[in-house]
Amino acid sequence: VAALKVGQKLNEGKTKQIFELLDQPGLVLVQSKDQITAGNAVRKDQMEGKAAIANKTTSCVFQLLQESGIKTAFVKQHSDTAFIAAHCEMIPIEWVCRRVATGSFLKRNPGVKEGYRFSPLKMEMFFKDDANNDPQWSEEQLLEAKFCLAGLTIGQCEVDIMNRSTVAIFEILEKAWATQNCTLVDMKIEFGVNVKTQEIVLADVIDNDSWRLWPAGDRSQQKDKQVYRDLKEVTPEAMQMVKRNFEWVSERVKLLLKPQASSRVVVLMGSTSDMAHCEKIRKACTSYGIPCVLRVTSAHKGPDETLRIKAEYEGDGIPTVFVAVAGRSNGLGPVMSGNTAYPVINCPPLTPDWGSQDVWSSLRMPSGLGCSTILSPEASAQFAAQIFGLSDHLVWCKLRASMLNTWVSLKLADKKLQACSL
Numbered sequence: 001v002a003a004l005k006v007g008q009k010l011n012e013g014k015t016k017q018i019f020e021l022l023d024q025p026g027l028v029l030v031q032s033k034d035q036i037t038a039g040n041a042v043r044k045d046q047m048e049g050k051a052a053i054a055n056k057t058t059s060c061v062f063q064l065l066q067e068s069g070i071k072t073a074f075v076k077q078h079s080d081t082a083f084i085a086a087h088c089e090m091i092p093i094e095w096v097c098r099r100v101a102t103g104s105f106l107k108r109n110p111g112v113k114e115g116y117r118f119s120p121l122k123m124e125m126f127f128k129d130d131a132n133n134d135p136q137w138s139e140e141q142l143l144e145a146k147f148c149l150a151g152l153t154i155g156q157c158e159v160d161i162m163n164r165s166t167v168a169i170f171e172i173l174e175k176a177w178a179t180q181n182c183t184l185v186d187m188k189i190e191f192g193v194n195v196k197t198q199e200i201v202l203a204d205v206i207d208n209d210s211w212r213l214w215p216a217g218d219r220s221q222q223k224d225k226q227v228y229r230d231l232k233e234v235t236p237e238a239m240q241m242v243k244r245n246f247e248w249v250s251e252r253v254k255l256l257l258k259p260q261a262s263s264r265v266v267v268l269m270g271s272t273s274d275m276a277h278c279e280k281i282r283k284a285c286t287s288y289g290i291p292c293v294l295r296v297t298s299a300h301k302g303p304d305e306t307l308r309i310k311a312e313y314e315g316d317g318i319p320t321v322f323v324a325v326a327g328r329s330n331g332l333g334p335v336m337s338g339n340t341a342y343p344v345i346n347c348p349p350l351t352p353d354w355g356s357q358d359v360w361s362s363l364r365m366p367s368g369l370g371c372s373t374i375l376s377p378e379a380s381a382q383f384a385a386q387i388f389g390l391s392d393h394l395v396w397c398k399l400r401a402s403m404l405n406t407w408v409s410l411k412l413a414d415k416k417l418q419a420c421s422l
Helices: 050-068 104-108 139-145 156-178 237-255 272-287 303-314 332-339 377-389 391-421
Strands: 007-014 016-021 025-030 035-038 043-046 076-077 081-088 088-089 093-100 118-128 182-196 200-203 211-215 264-269 294-295 320-325 344-346
Touching: 007 104, 007 303, 016 182, 025 050, 043 050, 050 076, 050 081, 050 156, 050 237, 050 391, 081 200, 093 211, 093 377, 118 156, 156 182, 237 264, 264 272, 264 303, 272 294, 272 320, 272 344, 272 377, 303 320, 303 332, 320 332, 344 377, 377 391
Parallel strands: 264 294, 264 320, 320 344
Antiparallel strands: 007 016, 016 025, 025 081, 035 043, 076 081, 088 182, 093 118, 093 182, 182 200, 182 211
């Protein structure tokens, strides 16, 4: 690791310090501390090794979110106890997202039983103000505060973006933890405004202080910081148990980056004249992290060969979606669909002259065939990804982040347009 030119300390919190990087303007070093606190640092203790555990956890979580397509401040892990991030001005709000009612929610909402499930997720905001114990805020209070950070005023558009993003981030991490049979009960995150791009990004850290995590959905097995908050007295033995829990999480969190299932899209084209169309399918598959194979075969001119290729991809046990690309009369999709139990998607490249006639060979099928028809090559790859997303959380996470990013870009486009027309 090349030595960093570390400049002055920009900020210090209960569990970390932020330093400027002299040779990398716009980036900062986030250094974790071996300190664990509860109740706004009413209780605080040194926990040897916590910095490394927290840094490992947060780096894995941010990597998962980043690879899914969520915009974050995280750049890369630098050392055991520090990571590099984009320099942000922090929005002083903790965004809390809940799937299961527990903790402070029950105190504030008497009569609700622990374990009540929120669907849709329950969103809450707390203003970061230690002196007043981080009071809960309404959206109206946040709007009226008129925060301006890195030149960006936090208005309705920005609040909506943070709200939506928090839900998407929670759902992605919930889906990932479910692969380890862990329930993500609730979590808190913070956003910042990137000083270079003026973009709202997920910032700060997400580690074992940020969430409640119940293996098998069982509170008595909780692995998060709540264990420390609940201690009657802080003894060396108790701290060892807390540390073991934190280590368990930091080991498990690495598994969230591993795919749960293998998958593959096999694109069959009637002739190489359809190559450009097929390349679009392959490119889109790659963006979802799905391997894509291109083959040439004609069900009209060489049906025996088509069925041999089909058998080749059925024989190795890798879950496969076939995409049939045949212009003119599509025999390829129907023949495949009638002879395999795997999903088949027709994606015919239609030409302006005969397209409106040709499409019927993909739409009107003999009975007993279940193939779908999707005309856009990108959309056919997306549909294959949605099929694989049912069993592979990494593919699902990319789809979920992509939905969020589409929504955010529409929101920003609308804001820009309104600013022009005012």
